[in-house]
Amino acid sequence: xxxxxxxxxxxxxxxxxxxxxxxxxxxxxxxxxxxxxxxxxxxxxxxxxxxxxxxxxxxxxxxx
Amino acid sequence: xxxxxxxxxxxxxxxxxxxxxxxxxxxxxxxxxxxxxxxxxxxxxxxxxxxxxxxxxxxxxxxxxxxxxxxxxxxxxxxxxxxxxxxxxxxxxxxxxxxxxxxxxxxxxxxxxxxxxxxxxxxxxxxxxxxxxxxxxxxxxxxxxxxxxxxxxxxxxxxxxxxxxxxxxxxxxxxxxxxxxxxxxxxxxxxxxxxxxxxxxxxxxxxxxxxxxxxxxxxxxxxxxxxxxx
Numbered sequence: 001x002x003x004x005x006x007x008x009x010x011x012x013x014x015x016x017x018x019x020x021x022x023x024x025x026x027x028x029x030x031x032x033x034x035x036x037x038x039x040x041x042x043x044x045x046x047x048x049x050x051x052x053x054x055x056x057x058x059x060x061x062x063x064x
Numbered sequence: 065x066x067x068x069x070x071x072x073x074x075x076x077x078x079x080x081x082x083x084x085x086x087x088x089x090x091x092x093x094x095x096x097x098x099x100x101x102x103x104x105x106x107x108x109x110x111x112x113x114x115x116x117x118x119x120x121x122x123x124x125x126x127x128x129x130x131x132x133x134x135x136x137x138x139x140x141x142x143x144x145x146x147x148x149x150x151x152x153x154x155x156x157x158x159x160x161x162x163x164x165x166x167x168x169x170x171x172x173x174x175x176x177x178x179x180x181x182x183x184x185x186x187x188x189x190x191x192x193x194x195x196x197x198x199x200x201x202x203x204x205x206x207x208x209x210x211x212x213x214x215x216x217x218x219x220x221x222x223x224x225x226x227x228x229x230x231x232x233x234x235x236x237x238x239x240x241x242x243x244x245x246x247x248x249x250x251x252x253x254x255x256x257x258x259x260x261x262x263x264x265x266x267x268x269x270x271x272x273x274x275x276x277x278x279x280x281x282x283x284x285x286x287x288x289x290x291x292x293x294x
Contacts (some may be wrong), residue, residue, distance in 0.1 A: 052125055060173055061175040063179040
């Protein structure tokens, strides 16, 4: 990047959404079913167990 | 007349190697809450089975498993797994169990517990977290500040503002960072005035520059938003 007005080719939002897609696909694989992802709520629309799999407790002392 | 060659069968896909038998999940992924509690309470269960049972209990959101999970919070090998199980359980008993453990855990296990309480946004823990934020253990103080920021209630915002003038160094930076997070949470909950107050508290010259600039950005963003109250 040469200027602060220049956007990177892969912005932080694009990277985040790419990761979300991969994690959602893996959760669907683990659940063995088709899942629907609600972009606005950032949650699965049709599976509560899958929603509980979205994040996990980190080993101490780490946090995000 | 040329004959069409018969297609040769596709080579079999290589199978991934199986883990040793003691590290295979087997039936745990299909067990119900009562059976999982049985595994967690059985002294003969291996650590691996207990860890998997913790994970499965969290996925099921099984409130019946809360007492068995909270009993493992002090276990040096299973503490993180116990929190893994407790964090997704939406029942208030999980909050009670995590809060009750604040007085009996120490060191990094206590920091992990504070992180989990912050993630669940348990406002009832604000008072205990505020004491930890002002305590002598800097690592615990930083974790407590982050938890208060994520809780994002009016009471936790008040504790963070008060701590800005009573902390120094890395802890003060963590408190300022938590103020930014708390302001975002307040905005999400529609408490705009409280959020702006928290941003304004970060405008002093003693606040680390990155947090001061982020707070200024927050104020400008909110005051110039088309959705602001008029």
